[in-house]
Every structure is written in structure tokens, then in C-alpha cells.
């Protein structure tokens with residue numbers, strides 16, 4: 001058993017909002033967003049429509065100070081394979097696992113992916129809205 005991740009000294013985590021993921025105006029999944037009232041960090045959980053979470057996360061998923069929650073959209077995929085909750089960095093390169101389990105490198109500029117086959121958006125910009133992918 002590893003240490004349980006704590007975002008700060010005094011975590012007070014409450015549900016904040018959801019972001020719906022739509023294809024052709026139909027919701028195919030969503031991201032639940034939680035926030036710590038003390039340190040204001042966000043925590044996110046991906047929900048594919050019709051699939052129950054298999055595991056309960058103990059505590060909240062870890063996110064580093066230089067990362068933000070976002071969704072990576074694969075332009076070449078369809079349906080539930082088209083999007084994935086990810087942690088985005090302000091700049092540099094992030095590693096991304098594709099549907100065929102290949103690890104590819106994606107370039108980031110200002111928390112946005114710059115790539116011919118992938119795009120991205122930040123969760124914090126779309127709280128309580130639907131995003132068409």
C-alpha cells in the first residue's frame with residue numbers, strides 16, 4: 001500500500017461540476033469535477049456512458065502543480081475511443097497512450113495540444129457545459 005495522496009494539509013474535497021462529452025449532440029460520456037475548498041485543486045474522473053467505474057479511487061487522483069485536467073480528442077477515432085481524460089502541461093511534450101496501446105509524444109503549447117491528429121481542451125474552461133468533439 002502506498003501513501004494516500006493528499007492535495008494539501010487540510011483537504012476539503014467537494015463535488016464541483018460535470019462536463020458532458022457530445023458527439024453529434026448526443027452525450028457519450030462525462031467528466032466529474034471535484035475541488036478542494038482549501039487549496040482549490042481540481043480532481044477529475046472520466047465516465048463513459050453505460051460503463052460503471054470498475055475501481056474506487058482511494059482518495060483523489062494525483063495531479064502535479066504544473067498540470068491541468070483536460071480531454072485529448074483523437075481525430076481519427078470514433079465514439080468512446082475518440083476522447084480521453086488526461087493531464088495537460090503548459091508546454092513541452094506529454095506521453096499519450098493511443099487506443100492501439102501505442103505511446104506517442106504530443107507537443108503542448110499553453111496547455112493545448114499541437115498535433116495533426118489530436119486536439120485538446122481544458123476541463124476548467126467548460127464546467128457545467130457540453131463539449132462537442
Ligand SMILES: [Zn+2]
Pocket residue numbers: 006007008009010011012036037038039040041
Ligand atoms: Zn487541497
